[in-house]
Amino acid sequence: MALTEATRSGLILQGFACDTDPRVAAAARSLRFTPALSTLCIITGTALRAPTVLWSFAIISGIGAAGWHVFDALFNTLVRRWVHAARLPPNPAPRRFAMAVAAVWSAGAGGLMTIGSGWVGVAAGSALAVAGAIVATTQFCLGSWLYHLLWRR
Numbered sequence: 001m002a003l004t005e006a007t008r009s010g011l012i013l014q015g016f017a018c019d020t021d022p023r024v025a026a027a028a029r030s031l032r033f034t035p036a037l038s039t040l041c042i043i044t045g046t047a048l049r050a051p052t053v054l055w056s057f058a059i060i061s062g063i064g065a066a067g068w069h070v071f072d073a074l075f076n077t078l079v080r081r082w083v084h085a086a087r088l089p090p091n092p093a094p095r096r097f098a099m100a101v102a103a104v105w106s107a108g109a110g111g112l113m114t115i116g117s118g119w120v121g122v123a124a125g126s127a128l129a130v131a132g133a134i135v136a137t138t139q140f141c142l143g144s145w146l147y148h149l150l151w152r153r
Contacts, residue, residue, distance in 0.1 A: 003028055010139025013148065015092025026086035032136050033079065033088075034064075034071040039132035042106060046125030049118060054110030054125060058103045064091070065100035098135075098143025102128065 003011070003025055008018050011031065016024045024031075038057065045053030060070050072088050080087060091099070105128045112121030135141045 007139050010135075010141065013094065014098070014139070014141050014144045015094035015147075016089065017092075021089060023086060023089045027088050028139075030075060030080065030083075030085045030088055032139070033075045034069055035132055035135035035141075037071045037074075038102065039129055039136055042125060042129045042132055045106070046109065046122055046129060049113055049122065051110035051113045051121075054106045054113070058107035058110065061099045061103035061106060065096045065103060067091070067096065069099065094144035094147040095141065097147040098141050101143040101146065102132070 003018060007028055011018050011024060011028065014031075016031075018024050038061065041053065041057040041060075044050070045057060063070065064072070067090075069091065072091070075085075076087050079085075105124065109121045109124035109128060112118075112124060114121075131142045
């Protein structure tokens with residue numbers, strides 16, 4: 001499967017070796033699953049003003065940053081059989097860094113809601129949801145971009 005230049009650029013930004021790992025091209029569409037499900041969790045927690053949902057997502061994303069993401073595992077064990085897709089490749093460092101950023105951001109939004117700064121928490125959660133939706137639709141990842149900016153790669 002040939003990748004569009006925009007998809008290829010987004011996946012390279014996230015740290016995937018598009019030119020040397022054939023699993024990446026095979027799984028390119030499926031690599032949108034985790035950001036899409038993450039975005040749904042963030043939207044739900046933000047719309048309901050439910051800090052526990054945002055904190056739960058922060059834990060899931062934090063575990064993902066450590067190397068194993070619950071949503072990737074869900075896709076690999078259940079969803080991929082229904083959609084006849086390849087297994088998702090392991091997440092490279094820039095994508096894991098983005099997961100860590102999302103974990104902190106989500107926990108912060110939940111914390112703001114808890115301390116009575118509801119509208120600021122909603123604004124933070126909404127901004128995170130927009131960032132997640134961009135990854136899910138375009139493969140451009142703000143957290144991965146930040147990783148490259150910080151480490152000059």
